[in-house]
Amino acid sequence: xxxxxxxxxxxxxxxxxxxxxxxxxxxxxxxxxxxxxxxxxxxxxxxxxxxxxxxxxxxxxxxxxxxxxxxxxxxxxxxxxxxxxxxxxxxxxxxxxxxxxxxxxxxxxxxxxxxxxxxxxxxxxxxxxxxxxxxxxxxxxxxxxxxxxxxxxxxxxxxxxxxxxxxxxxxxxxxxxxxxxxxxxxxxxxxxxxxxxxxxxxxxxxxxxxxxxxxxxxxxxxxxxxxxxxxxxxxxxxxxxxxxxxxxxxxxxxxxxxxxxxxxxxxxxxxxxxxxxxxxxxxxxxxxxxxxxxxxxxxxxxxxxxxxxxxxxxxxxxxxxxxxxxxxxxxxxxxxxxxxxxxxxxx
Amino acid sequence: xxxxxxxxxxxxxxxxxxxxxxxxxxxxxxxxxxxxxxxxxxxxxxxxxxxxxxxxxxxxxxxxxxxxxxxxxxxxxxxxxxxxxxxxxxxxxxxxxxxxxxxxxxxxxxxxxxxxxxxxxxxxxxxxxxxxxxxxxxxxxxxxxxxxxxxxxxxxxxxxxxxxxxxxxxxxxxxxxxxxxxxxxxxxxxxxxxxxxxxxxxxxxxxxxxxxxxxxxxxxxxxxxxxxxxxxxxxxxxxxxxxxxxxxxxxxxxxxxxxxxxxxxxxxxxxxxxxxxxxxxxxxxxxxxxxxxxxxxxxxxxxxxxxxxxxxxxxxxxxxxxxxxxxxxxxxxxxxxxxxxxxxxxx
Numbered sequence: 077x078x079x080x081x082x083x084x085x086x087x088x089x090x091x092x093x094x095x096x097x098x099x100x101x102x103x104x105x106x107x108x109x110x111x112x113x114x115x116x117x118x119x120x121x122x123x124x125x126x127x128x129x130x131x132x133x134x135x136x137x138x139x140x141x142x143x144x145x146x147x148x149x150x151x152x153x154x155x156x157x158x159x160x161x162x163x164x165x166x167x168x169x170x171x172x173x174x175x176x177x178x179x180x181x182x183x184x185x186x187x188x189x190x191x192x193x194x195x196x197x198x199x200x201x202x203x204x205x206x207x208x209x210x211x212x213x214x215x216x217x218x219x220x221x222x223x224x225x226x227x228x229x230x231x232x233x234x235x236x237x238x239x240x241x242x243x244x245x246x247x248x249x250x251x252x253x254x255x256x257x258x259x260x261x262x263x264x265x266x267x268x269x270x271x272x273x274x275x276x277x278x279x280x281x282x283x284x285x286x287x288x289x290x291x292x293x294x295x296x297x298x299x300x301x302x303x304x305x306x307x308x309x310x311x312x313x314x315x316x317x318x319x320x321x322x323x324x325x326x327x328x329x330x331x332x333x334x335x336x337x338x339x340x341x342x343x344x345x346x347x348x349x350x351x352x353x354x355x356x357x358x359x360x361x362x363x364x365x366x367x368x369x370x371x372x373x374x375x376x377x378x379x380x381x382x383x384x385x386x387x388x389x390x391x392x393x394x395x396x397x398x399x400x401x402x403x404x405x406x407x408x409x410x411x412x413x414x415x416x417x418x419x420x421x422x423x
Numbered sequence: 424x425x426x427x428x429x430x431x432x433x434x435x436x437x438x439x440x441x442x443x444x445x446x447x448x449x450x451x452x453x454x455x456x457x458x459x460x461x462x463x464x465x466x467x468x469x470x471x472x473x474x475x476x477x478x479x480x481x482x483x484x485x486x487x488x489x490x491x492x493x494x495x496x497x498x499x500x501x502x503x504x505x506x507x508x509x510x511x512x513x514x515x516x517x518x519x520x521x522x523x524x525x526x527x528x529x530x531x532x533x534x535x536x537x538x539x540x541x542x543x544x545x546x547x548x549x550x551x552x553x554x555x556x557x558x559x560x561x562x563x564x565x566x567x568x569x570x571x572x573x574x575x576x577x578x579x580x581x582x583x584x585x586x587x588x589x590x591x592x593x594x595x596x597x598x599x600x601x602x603x604x605x606x607x608x609x610x611x612x613x614x615x616x617x618x619x620x621x622x623x624x625x626x627x628x629x630x631x632x633x634x635x636x637x638x639x640x641x642x643x644x645x646x647x648x649x650x651x652x653x654x655x656x657x658x659x660x661x662x663x664x665x666x667x668x669x670x671x672x673x674x675x676x677x678x679x680x681x682x683x684x685x686x687x688x689x690x691x692x693x694x695x696x697x698x699x700x701x702x703x704x705x706x707x708x709x710x711x712x713x714x715x716x717x718x719x720x721x722x723x724x725x726x727x728x729x730x731x732x733x734x735x736x737x738x739x740x741x742x743x744x745x746x747x748x749x750x751x752x753x754x755x756x757x758x759x760x761x762x763x764x765x766x767x768x769x770x
Contacts, residue, residue, distance in 0.1 A: 208648040230646060258645060268643035271634060272651040279626065280654065282686045285706035286679070287618060288713075288770070294750045296615035297713060298605060298767055299577060301555040304619040306653040307627065312711055315704035323700060330694040332633070337684040337691070339629045344684070347677040353670060356628070357662035363631035364659055366644060403641045420645055423635070 091240075092248040093117060096150030096177075098142060098165055100127045103182050103210060104156030105219030107253070108136045113221050116252050121145040123161070127216030146172040152248050154205070155181035155189075159320045163192050170196035178241040180205040180248075184269060185324040186232040186262040203245045204232030204262065206269070207255070212312040228405060229257040230265050233393055242392075246409060256405045259396035270328035277310050277318050278333060284311035362423050369421030382407065385415040438587075439595040440464060443497030443524075445489060445512055447474045450529050450557060451503030452566030454600070455483045460568050463599050468492040470508070474563035493519040499595050501552070502528035502536075506667045510539050517543035525588040527552040527595075531616060532671040533579040534609040550592045551579030551609065553616070554602070559659040575752060576604040577612050580740055589739075593756060603752045606743035617675035624657050624665045625680060631658035709770050716768030729754065732762040 095111055097104045100122040108118045112135040119137040121144070122128070128138045139145050146153065146169055153173065157165055162183065173179065179202045183189045186204045193202045209227040211218075229249045233242060242259075249255050260268075287293050287308075310318075322329050343356050373380065385406075387395055396415070399406070403420040410416055442458055444451045447469040455465045459482040466484040468491070469475070475485045486492050493500065493516055500520065504512055509530065520526065526549045530536045533551045540549045556574040558565075576596045580589060589606075596602050607615070634640050634655075657665070669676050690703050720727065732753075734742055743762070746753070750767040757763055 208646050211649060227648075228645065258642070260642065264639060264642055265646075268639045268646050271637060271639060271643045272647040276630065276650055276654045278690055279630070279687065280650075281704060281707045282683060282690065283623060283626070284710035285703070286683055286686065288707060288709040290618060292611060292615045292618060293770065294767075295605070295607065295611055295747055296618040297770075298575065298747070298750055298752065299555050299612075299615050300619040301574075302558060303623055303627075303657045306656050307623045308710065308714075309653050310650045311707050312714055315707070315711075319700050319704050322694075326694045326697075330691040333687045333691040333694075336629060336633055337687040339633065340626065340680045340684040340687070343625055343629065344677040344680040347669075347673045347680075350673075353666050356625075356632070357666050359632035360628045360635060360658050360662070362635040363655065364662075366635075367655075367659055400642055400645070403645055405645065420641075423640065423644075 091244040092151045092252055094119070094148070094150045094152075095248060095252070096121070096145045096148065096153040097136075098145065098153065098155050099123070099157035099161070100131055100136070100216045100219075101156065101158075102214045102216075102218050102223075103207070104154070105131065105216040106209075106221055106223040107154065107156060107182070107207070109134050109219060110221035110224045110254075111248070111252050112136055114252060114254065116248075119145060119148055119150065122216075123157075130216055142168050143172050146174070146177065149174050150177050152178050152180060152244060154248075155179070155183070158317060159183050159185065159189070159324055162189060163195075166192050166196045166198065170198055173198065173201065175201070177201065178203060178244045180245050182207055183324075184273065184321045186230075186260075186265045188324045190232070190234065190262055199236055200238065201241065203237060203242050204230075204265070205245060205249075206230045206232070206265065212309055214314050214317065224253050224255055227253070227255045229255055230260050230269075231257050232260050232262050232265050233396075234261065235393070237393065239389075239392055243409065243412065246406070250406075250408050256407050258400040258405055259393075260400055261397060264397075264400075266325050267328050270325050270332055274322050274325050274329045275332040275336070277313070278322055278329060279336065280308050280311040281315070281318065284308045366421050366423050373421065380418045382416050382418055384410070385417050387413050387415055438591040439498045439599055441466070441495070441497045441499075442595060442599070443467070443492045443495065443500040444483075445492065445500065445502050446470070446504035446508070447478055447483070447563045447566075448503065448505075449561045449563075449565050450554070450570075451501070452478065452563040453568055453570040454501065454503060454529070454554070456481050456566060457568035457571045457601075458595070458599050459483055461599060461601065463595075466492060466495055466497065469563075470504075477563055489515050490519050493521070493524065496521050497524050499525050499527060499591060501595075502526070502530070505664060506530050506532065506536070506671055509536060510542075513539050513543045513545065517545055520545065520548065522548070524548065525550060525591045527592045529554055530671075531620065531668045533577075533607075533612045535671045537579070537581065537609055546583055547585065548588065550584060550589050551577075551612075552592060552596075553577045553579070553612065559656055561661050561664065571600050571602055574600070574602045576602055577607050577616075578604050579607050579609050579612050580743075581608065582740070584740065586736075586739055590756065590759065593753070597753075597755050603754050605747040605752055606740075607747055608744060611744075611747075613672050614675050617672050617679055621669050621672050621676045622679040622683070624660070625669055625676060626683065627655050627658040628662070628665065631655045713768050713770050720768065727765045729763050729765055731757070732764050734760050734762055
């Protein structure tokens with residue numbers, strides 16, 4: 077086995093002692109509160125001081141400027157601002173972020189953020205991050221450490237990612253937050269996130285708009301129950317936030333919307349011609365089976381079989397990417413070389 | 424004011440003493456348990472006796488045949504079978520259902536059920552019913568009286584509907600279940616239900632199928648969080664049940680799917696051309712405002728202003744239909760002539 081580059085000998089599991097958070101909104105605030113609750117030292121900066129009093133009561137240290145945050149030498153600096161604010165934040169960070177600090181973010185698209193990071197020359201310090209959690213609310217007042225209960229993080233890497241920095245962010249995720257992670261390349265992340273989040277946000281919004289413009293809206297809205305409420309919940313998200321997320325992932329989202337529209341037109345045609353709808357309903361069966369496995373696994377979490385993945389100094393990136401492709405999640409690192417993974421349901 | 428036809432003098436609020444339920448599945452079972460819990464006498468029949476022991480433990484009387492159920496002279500007989508079983512049930516009920524029994528159902532489409540009722544000559548005894556509740560599970564084992572907490576019922580009438588029978592079913596809904604109701608014609612119901620339930624079930628299924636067939640499904644499914652879970656929950660419903668519901672409302676559902684597909688293609692085109700997505704996200708704003716009003720009203724239910732609606736012997740149908748069109752719900756009848764209604768949010 078080759079020695080792993082860029083890593084301290086051991087232990088690697090407490091490398092993210094001090095965490096700086098840029099933006100104390102729903103996600104940044106929840107992240108900060110969770111980390112504080114689990115014993116990490118957290119310093120936050122927000123573009124207005126409005127949440128500072130509440131943040132300080134929650135044990136979060138605050139500073140007056142982004143520059144001060146960076147100069148305080150956090151082990152990890154997390155960008156938790158809206159996507160559209162990131163380029164400005166990165167430009168201000170580039171001249172002041174210490175070499176030893178690792179930069180990550182919680183943005184819902186990863187390719188565009190990496191480009192912005194590269195544009196200001198911070199690629200060597202960057203590991204992309206995306207916690208799969210959130211809700212339709214926003215602001216520190218809506219923050220909740222439990223938002224990170226059993227959340228899965230996608231950590232995104234490319235050929236320039238430093239393994240030691242990857243482990244430092246992994247420490248924040250696993251030990252700092254009690255979460256799990258998978259390792260992805262930006263392209264796979266952005267296509268997958270488009271499929272299970274960005275495109276559905278657009279569909280939800282289109283459903284809400286369809287009702288809003290419908291002559292029967294008054295009666296229909298009165299009749300709306302669980303199915304409608306669930307399908308339109310994310311349409312209640314701040315539209316500027318959703319729009320930014322969708323705009324940064326345009327090509328993937330547009331292609332999926334075309335594909336879904338074509339499927340809906342297809343079912344409509346089958347209905348109009350009186351064709352058998354059986355094949356359409358059958359086509360979702362693998363998903364029903366997948367979810368049934370997943371719910372069964374949740375009922376019996378103790379039966380999750382842990383397996384070890386011995387990581388190689390040169391091959392760690394490909395090994396971890398392959399682990400994710402096979403539906404596995406990293407639950408911890410027992411050492412620099414030894415990741416412990418569990419399987420999800422397969423299909 | 425004209426005297427109201429077909430009604431006892433008073434009180435009208437306890438006219439549904441004995442309730443017969445055909446089909447003890449998720450909805451029939453939950454309905455029966457809720458009615459028993461609130462003091463009504465409930466007799467059930469199911470096509471297999473599998474749920475009988477559990478039903479009896481829940482205080483539900485059971486009989487060996489549909490005919491016996493009818494001959495027991497229930498004040499209200501509720502058809503709670505799958506839609507596809509209704510024609511056979513109705514054929515068997517027609518020769519044995521006593522004149523004094525009022526027939527209703529819980530089917531998710533109302534026009535086709537009324538046609539089936541007419542085909543067996545039971546129109547004079549029928550009031551259509553659809554409780555806006557349910558979930559993705561099925562069977563008596565999944566039944567839960569709380570499924571009817573704050574449920575809204577659509578009671579569907581036409582020019583032949585007897586007012587006394589309408590009040591009897593209203594008694595079951597309001598006093599028997601603690602629920603509220605609105606009065607609709609079948610066409611408005613079926614269009615509205617297509618909009619907020621039947622079409623969204625198809626969209627949810629199409630989303631699930633899109634994921635199931637996608638090359639990135641393993642990673643995407645691992646990343647799936649709240650937004651995806653909510654949008655695909657109803658795709659987990661027994662596909663035969665969803666299919667029957669959708670098939671009975673084909674023209675409405677197909678037209679809405681075409682409309683949604685066209686909107687999704689439109690947004691995709693805007694994304695591809697780099698157009699401003701602002702107007703698309705703005706188009707859902709009336710729905711966000713409506714839901715904000717609705718949630719505010721839920722936080723302060725005591726502030727709901729009750730208004731009385733004095734019903735006229737000849738005009739009751741049009742008066743109640745108009746009440747629903749204005750977004751109002753009937754919370755009780757203080758007498759045969761006096762309905763008490765509350766407003767929902769307007770848009």
